Amino acid sequence: MVIYEASLGGLRVKSLSLATECESCGRPMSSNADHGAQNPDNSYCIHCTDLKGKLLPFEKIYEDLVSQAMQTRWMNKEQAEKFALEEMGKWPAWKDKVSEMPKPA
Structure with a gap:
């Protein structure tokens, strides 16, 4: 389950989705x-995986x-x-890798 949050003219709007969110993107x-290898247990989407998931x-x-x-x-x-x-640092698949990278000058 994913809760999406958006700002519309200063108003915060939340919407609920039963979709899971790819942990990579x-x-x-x-x-x-939508899941890698069409396996619902795969935490990554088809865009972030090879054919085997x-x-x-x-x-x-x-x-x-x-x-x-x-x-x-x-x-x-x-x-x-x-x-x-910045975006990849928010996702579980890459959070540690991004935090270990040197910050740009």
């Missing part, structure tokens, strides 16, 4: 097809997130890299 997984390397997920941020959020590369690390 935060995407909602509302059906078996194994979690892809940190570098691959990071590069994909940077690319997405640049394309969909109109960020330059430096902004997108910072955003990607």
Whole structure:
């Protein structure tokens, strides 16, 4: 179960979803097809796993997130890299790895 929180003109709105959240990227997984290897016990989504359901390397997920941020959020590369690390630091799969990385100057 995932609780989404958003701000709409200063008003905080929470919505409840029965979808589980990918522990690598935060995407909602509302059906078996959304889980890695279509296994509902897999904590990672199909975007973060290989065909067997194994979690892809940190570098691959990071590069994909940077690319997405640049394309969909109109960020330059430096902004997108910072955003990607901040986001990945929130997710269980990468929290320890991100906290061990040196902070950018």
